[in-house]
Amino acid sequence: MTLISTVISNLGIIQASDSNLTSERNAAGTGRKVFRLGFAHGALSIAGCYSVDSRSMQLWMPNCIQAYRRTNGPTLEGFAAYLRQRLSSEMTADERRNGSLIHVAGYATDSVGEKHPEMWFVRNFDRIDESTGEYRDPNDQFEVSEDFWNRDYLTSATRSAVRAGGSQRYFNGFPPGRIAFHGLTQLLGAFFRQVWDHPNWQFRPPRTLDELASFVKLEMYSVTTIFRSSDYSAPFIGGAIQLVKIAPPAGTVTL
Numbered sequence: 225m226t227l228i229s230t231v232i233s234n235l236g237i238i239q240a241s242d243s244n245l246t247s248e249r250n251a252a253g254t255g256r257k258v259f260r261l262g263f264a265h266g267a268l269s270i271a272g273c274y275s276v277d278s279r280s281m282q283l284w285m286p287n288c289i290q291a292y293r294r295t296n297g298p299t300l301e302g303f304a305a306y307l308r309q310r311l312s313s314e315m316t317a318d319e320r321r322n323g324s325l326i327h328v329a330g331y332a333t334d335s336v337g338e339k340h341p342e343m344w345f346v347r348n349f350d351r352i353d354e355s356t357g358e359y360r361d362p363n364d365q366f367e368v369s370e371d372f373w374n375r376d377y378l379t380s381a382t383r384s385a386v387r388a389g390g391s392q393r394y395f396n397g398f399p400p401g402r403i404a405f406h407g408l409t410q411l412l413g414a415f416f417r418q419v420w421d422h423p424n425w426q427f428r429p430p431r432t433l434d435e436l437a438s439f440v441k442l443e444m445y446s447v448t449t450i451f452r453s454s455d456y457s458a459p460f461i462g463g464a465i466q467l468v469k470i471a472p473p474a475g476t477v478t479l
Contacts, residue, residue: 225398227461228269230327232341233391234479236433237329237470238440239267243463251458256282258466263298266330267468271397273322277314304328304344308366323349323362325396331473339476343372357399386479389429398460405447433469441465
């Protein structure tokens, strides 16, 4: 399947993914899974089915982005809706059954000209099985939601964490890898805080987007390393880490 990770902080936004592709539970080379949008300060990452109407996402997605760029006043929200409609109408029945999960993240502009981060989630899965972590019930029609600015950032816990120099993270992909990734980030986070709090050491949390990207790469590489030593039929997560850094544009609000 894959592993995708979206990180939102005051330093900027990061979209990251592994590179491996699989077909019928076997290795199928590598492919591009992170795409800059061009019409906005943003990028998307994809997990799940890697084709639309039998066309590789590596070809289909750039063409989809280009087609939307030619519309009047392109926005992140508008693109997420456009992507939902095209996937719903163009994917074959077999492709929809494989399921897709797409993160569209970037900076949107409000009515007074200020910019803020958004994370639009396009998918055709209804739910995650609470006991196994597996994605369940892929639908013929895709749905879309904005999960950061209009949901998670409204909670005091998220606001406090981001204001204290932390980040809000979203990740999806092959269930065992996704679950291992979640546990890994929790353990690494606790370890890093101990290191940064050591009274005689001069280590510190990231202060730049480049520094934050290094930590995200470390997290992703840790999971790809686990898959190099496994008995799965294919390395469902692996290969080079693809990463796009999106710096806050001028006029971005401080979270």
